[in-house]
Amino acid sequence: MLSNFSFSIIIPVYNRPQEIDELLESLTKQDFSDTFEIVIVEDGSEESSEEIVKKYSEELTIQYFFKENSGAGASRNYGMQRASGNYFIILDSDVIVPPQYLSEVQKSLQEKYTDAFGGPDAAHKSFTNLQKAINYSMTSVLTTGGIRGKKNAVGKFQPRSFNLGLSKATFEKTNGFSKMKTGEDIDLTFRLWENGFETQLIEKAFVFHKRRSTIQQFFKQTFSFGTARPILNKKYPETAKITYWFPSLFIIGLDISFILAIFGFNQLLYCYGLYFVLIFLDSLLQNKNIVVAFLSVITSFTQFIGYGIGFLESKFFIK
Incomplete structure (x- = not known):
């Protein structure tokens, strides 16, 4: 267990200087008395963030590295290998960090130390309606079961790489992220557990996560x-788990419901309609915006279709 925390924030970036600008600006506003280091790893970008980083060099302690493109996981490992802290915080470039973030992380680790943690994400008031709808679809109990940051909906928490903490000792033991291009954060969590390390959700250590800008x-x-x-x-x-099949079963069931409707059996199709009405109402209640609520239906449908098709293709067709 660490008695004194020295935080190094590791941020890989690929062709997103504007996002780095917003993220670094938010880090200048941290309500945190201790010093912390930021390590920016430019992953072979054509649109460099170096000038943006220089703009904050007097306000923040920053290391900047440029390397050949190898993916986010390898870039995070690259940054951790060069960081000076004893506890690493991994952030995606498309997040904005609220002022209390580091204080909440430090407080939680002092109260209950774990060698890894994850935090939830939220939609900032400045986000577009579509970004708010995507955030709803990725975090709602009605769509993902709340596994991405609702404490009452999770068992052993699986941190995600957009907001993840990792002690230096765990990095040295596990060698960090694998070569997987997607799912590398979950793969890391499983290897942490295999090596006897504990993870936790720090609910108050949330970030504003932009995610994607188009459907x-x-x-x-x-x-x-x-x-x-x-x-x-x-x-x-x-x-x-059987739950990983749910999006695929969802789209198979939807196809069946349309076929049954052709023959006059509409009950299953009505069930799907009711489900999307519930999503609309729940999003409206949470976001207080009818446009976001409508878009939440579209993004939730997109989420099920994308994940479900990807799961089936990987399960049966990818060798």
């Missing part, structure tokens, strides 16, 4: 999530 980008992202899961199930069979 097409969101579909591609969820498709990748779906393709990763059968690979993880094969690699760690003891972690496989």
Whole structure:
């Protein structure tokens, strides 16, 4: 257990200087008395963030590295190998960090130390309506079961790489992220557990996560999530759950409901309609915005289709 924390924030970035600008600006506003280090790893970008990083060099302690493109996981490992802290915090470049973030992390680790943690994400008031709808779809109990940050909905928490903490000791033991392009954070969690390390959810250590800006980008992202899961199930069979089949079963059932409706059996189709009405009402209650509520139906449908098709393709067609 660490008695004194020295935080190094590791941020891989690929062609997103504007996002790095917003993230670094939010880090200048931390309500945190101790010093912390930021390690920016430019993963072979064509749009460099170096000038943005220089803009904050007097306000923040920053290391900047440029390397050939190898993916986010390898870039995080690259940053951790060069960081000076004893506890690493991994953030995606498309997040904004609230002022209390580091204080909440330090407080929680002092009260209950674990060698790894994860935090939830939320939608910032400045996000577009579509980004708020995507955030709803990724975090709602009605869509994901609340596994991405609702404490009463999780057992052993699986941190996600957009907001993840990792002690230096665990990195040295596990060698960090694997070569998987998607699902590498879940793969790391399973290896942490195999090596006897404990994880926890720090509910108050949330970040504002932009995720994707278009429906097409969101579909591609969820498709990748779906393709990763059968690979993880094969690699760690003891972690496989029937719930991972739900999005695929959802789209198969929807196809069946349309076929049945042709022959006059509409009951199953009505059930799907009721489900999307519930999503609309729940999102409206949470976001207080009818446009976001309507878009939440579209993004939730996109999420199921993307993940479900990706899961089936990976399960049965990818060797």
